[in-house]
Amino acid sequence: MNANLNAKVIGLVGSPRANSNTEYFVKIVLDYLKEKGCETELILLRNKRINPCRACYQCWEKGECAQEGDDFKEVFNKMVEADVILAGSPVHFGYVHPTLWSLLVRAGFSTFRKGTFSRKIGAPITVARRAGHNTAFTQLLSWFFINDFIIPGSIYWNVMVAGARGARDAQNDEEGIMIAKHFAENVYWLLEKTKG
Numbered sequence: 001m002n003a004n005l006n007a008k009v010i011g012l013v014g015s016p017r018a019n020s021n022t023e024y025f026v027k028i029v030l031d032y033l034k035e036k037g038c039e040t041e042l043i044l045l046r047n048k049r050i051n052p053c054r055a056c057y058q059c060w061e062k063g064e065c066a067q068e069g070d071d072f073k074e075v076f077n078k079m080v081e082a083d084v085i086l087a088g089s090p091v092h093f094g095y096v097h098p099t100l101w102s103l104l105v106r107a108g109f110s111t112f113r114k115g116t117f118s119r120k121i122g123a124p125i126t127v128a129r130r131a132g133h134n135t136a137f138t139q140l141l142s143w144f145f146i147n148d149f150i151i152p153g154s155i156y157w158n159v160m161v162a163g164a165r166g167a168r169d170a171q172n173d174e175e176g177i178m179i180a181k182h183f184a185e186n187v188y189w190l191l192e193k194t195k196g
Contacts, residue, residue, distance in 0.1 A: 007038045007083040007191050012075075014089035014100025015127075016046045021162035022127045024170035025180050026088040029125070032184035033084070038191070043075060045099045050075070052102040059110040067106070076107050083195065084121040084187060085149075090163065091128035091136045104143050115148065121190055122149040123183070125158040127170070133159035152190050154183035 011026040023044065030040040048071040058066035065072060079085055087104065089096040111117060124140030126133050137159055144151050160176035162169050170176070 005037060005191055005195050007033075007195055008081055009033050009038045009040045009084040009086070009187075010078055010082045011040070011042050011086040011088060012100060012103070013042065013044050013046075014087070014097040015044075016097065016099070017090075017168075018046070019168055020090065020127075021160070021168060021170035022088045022090050022125065024162075024168075025125050025127060025158075025160050025176065026086055028177060028180040029086055029184040029187065032181065033188060036188050038084075038188075041078065043078065045075075045097075045103065048075060048099070050099050050102045050106075052098070053105045053109060055109075057109075059106075060112070063110075063114075065106050065110045072103065072106055075103060076110065079107055080111075080116060082120065083191065085117075086123060086125060087140050087143075088125040088127070089136060089140065091126055091132035094132040094135045096126075096136050096139050101139070104140075108143060108147055111147070118148040119194070120149055121152065121187060121194070122147075123151050123158060123187075125160065125180070127160045127162055129162065129164040133157070150190065150194070152183065152186040154179045154186060158183055 015022040034040045051070045122144045126136040
């Protein structure tokens with residue numbers, strides 16, 4: 001373990017449900033990184049109110065989102081301070097949950113062309129009962145790419161299978177757990193290379 005990393009890692013969980021399958025997989029990654037000495041924080045967006053972007057473009061002039069009255073700035077400030085950002089979402093009708101997407105769109109607009117997220121480490125985790133992973137995963141991956149993140153891989157895409165008929169059964173996806181653990185190892189390896 002490299003005690004000098006001093007790395008901050010946040011896990012954004014877009015699921016609206018308590019003890020969700022998405023939360024389970026994001027925690028696997030955070031727990032590993034915490035054991036390695038990273039400062040970690042799980043951010044449950046179900047406890048936050050994030051309004052959608054109004055496309056007013058005031059952020060391009062003011063340098064920050066002009067909207068008030070919700071929890072965006074609190075979460076956004078943690079994103080700015082973090083070295084690693086994980087974005088976990090259940091798949092709803094083939095796409096990312098709207099609360100998480102509203103956060104990411106506003107964060108992206110507020111920092112576009114400023115390099116705020118440049119060379120941070122980040123990656124998506126998507127969870128679905130059967131299908132839709134690829135579109136949601138690509139949606140999140142596109143956000144990380146356009147915001148200049150470094151994106152580590154794993155032994156497969158970070159797409160997990162759980163939640164048939166609303167079940168909270170992420171612990172049954174043995175392959176998904178293995179993917180998440182290997183992904184966590186790669187995140188830490190990359191942190192050592194970039195911050196060690």
